[in-house]
Structures are given as structure tokens and as C-alpha cells.
Amino acid sequence: PARSVVIESLTKFDGEGHSTLTPGQFTQLTGRAGRRGIDKEGNALVCWSPFVPFKDVVGLATSQEFVLRSAFRPTYNMVANLVVTRTRAEAELLLSRSFGQFQMDRRTGGKRSLVRALEARLGVLEARGFADGWRLEPRGRPLVRVFNEADLLVVESLASGLLEGLGSADLAAVASCLTFRRRGPGRSEPPARKGEINRRILGIIELAEDLVAEERRHGVPSAEPPDPGFSMAVRRWAAGDDLSEVLTDEWSGGEFVRNIRLVADLLGQLAEVGPTSVARSARRAVGALERGVVTVGGAFDGSLPDTE
Known part of the structure; x- marks a missing residue:
């Protein structure tokens, strides 16, 4: 995520020719603008092109055909990287401020938590000998670089x-x-x-x-x-x-x-x-x-x- 996202082109090659981005693709790109908990708003900038009329840009920006839904969930790789780069408190704060948690709160009324999901995966890592509390064991360190x-x-x-x-x-x-x-x-x-x-x-x-x-x-x-x-x-x-x-x-x-x-x-x-x-x-x-x-x-x- 960043405060501003710049989209150089609204067209892409689909294997046969160039086509305009769909509302879903445009939303996925612009949805990265604005860092939750840091920025009050995000900006999406579209570079001018003689091949894309302004009305098409407006149509994409105002389309309601696609609703952005976060698929963000902790993985073992993410847990490992959080362990080696953040304190436990920092990791929990990061997850609690995520867009994924925001949408989860709206859907479940706060009954589900990404922090609890992180703790559950950390529990698996501990049980398998890859972590000891908020610390990776030597055999768990490769997880940081396995995607x-x-x-x-x-x-x-x-x-x-x-x-x-x-x-x-x-x-x-x-x-x-x-x-x-x-x-x-x-x-x-x-x-x-x-x-x-x-x-x-x-x-x-x-x-x-x-x-x-x-x-x-x-x-x-x-x-x-x-x-x-x-x-x-x-x-x-x-x-x-x-x-x-x-x-x-x-x-x-x-x-x-x-x-x-x-x-x-x-x-x-x-x-x-x-x-x-x-x-x-x-x-x-x-x-x-x-x-x-x-x-x-x-x-x-x-x-x-x-x-x-």
C-alpha cells in the first residue's frame, strides 16, 4: 500500500490485442492507494493517453460493478516475517489496522480477528518445532523466504x-x-x-x-x-x-x-x-x-x- 498509486496505462495486452481494464482490475489497482491507519485518504493518478477518452476514465472510476473485498489472511510465511521484523505488539497492531480486519469487522461484528488467526498459526509453528514464542527456531528460518x-x-x-x-x-x-x-x-x-x-x-x-x-x-x-x-x-x-x-x-x-x-x-x-x-x-x-x-x-x- 502507498498514499498514491499511478496508473500509466488503462489498457493491457490480452494475448491477442490491447483491451481496456475492467472495473474489477481498475479497482484492484486503485484499492492499494492509502495506508490504513496512516493516511486519511489515498490518491489514484491516471496518466493521460490519446487512446483512452476521458469519459472512459470517469466510467471506470465511478463504476459500481465491482466491490473490493480483501483476501488478506495470515500465512505461515507472513507470521515468520512478522516475527523477525516486528515485535508482537507491532504485528498485532498492523493486523488490527488492516483493510482485511476492517471488512471482517463489518461482516462479523468483530467476532473474527486476524490477530487470533496469527496466534493460531504461531501455535502450529510452536507445536511443530519451528518457533518458540515470538522467536523462530533455526529450522523455521527458511519460512521467511518460502512463498x-x-x-x-x-x-x-x-x-x-x-x-x-x-x-x-x-x-x-x-x-x-x-x-x-x-x-x-x-x-x-x-x-x-x-x-x-x-x-x-x-x-x-x-x-x-x-x-x-x-x-x-x-x-x-x-x-x-x-x-x-x-x-x-x-x-x-x-x-x-x-x-x-x-x-x-x-x-x-x-x-x-x-x-x-x-x-x-x-x-x-x-x-x-x-x-x-x-x-x-x-x-x-x-x-x-x-x-x-x-x-x-x-x-x-x-x-x-x-x-x-
């Missing part, structure tokens, strides 16, 4: 050694169960116990089940369970197979590229926070994934060191 819907499960998998001792293609396959989410009804079948990749994925699934039980005890909603459905595809791609050999009727080309990028992004994070063997394999895996139709871009810049 994933299953952030705690990723760090649990690291701490348990389930990601160590794997080649680059195998590590990509195992990591994919932490990023892949099958669209539509149904879930992927659990892998057989034969093979090292399958054994590691089953280990992560068992960890996830333990974590879900702990979260239930603390009233914390759980992330989607690990899904092994993309593991063999990403392994074959990392091993150098052609797209025609890897692509199946299960997903479109766009879905394949998107899921490869998600795996590569997580591997880039593991290269930063993992032990030497994991970091080395993760770097090589990202290099193997970034080819052909897949352009991972900023997921890995090749500058990560080889040592811890």
Missing part, C-alpha cells in the same frame, strides 16, 4: 530430508506435488511405493496429513493436499524429452507451461533456503526446465552461490 500456498509443508519437507539426495529431474518431480493442483473434480491417485520419487512424494503426503491434524487442533484451515499428478511429466521435461512426448490430454499446452513455471519458481526458492545438496540440484533443475516453450524468466538468475 507457496503450502509454505509450511515445503519447509517441513526440507527439514525432514525428503528433498535431499535427489538429482535435478527427480527433485523437480518431487517438488511438483507441492505446486500442482488438478483442475476440475477428483484428485490424482496416490503413487505406488515403488521407486525413489514415489517414496519421497508419499513421505510428503504423510507429513501433510500430520500437519492437517495439528492445524485442526489449532483451528487453522489447511492448504490443498499434495498432488503427484504432474510429477512424471515434469521429470520427463527436466530430463530433456520433447514437448510432443510429454504433453498429454490431461492438460493443455498453456496449463503445462504454467505448471512448469510454478515448479521452477519453488525450485528457485529451494535453491536459496535449502542445504547445499538441495540448492545445487534445485539450480540445475531450473536450468533444465527453462527451455523451449517454457520461459521462466525471473524464477532463477543463475547468481546463487554453491555454498550455504
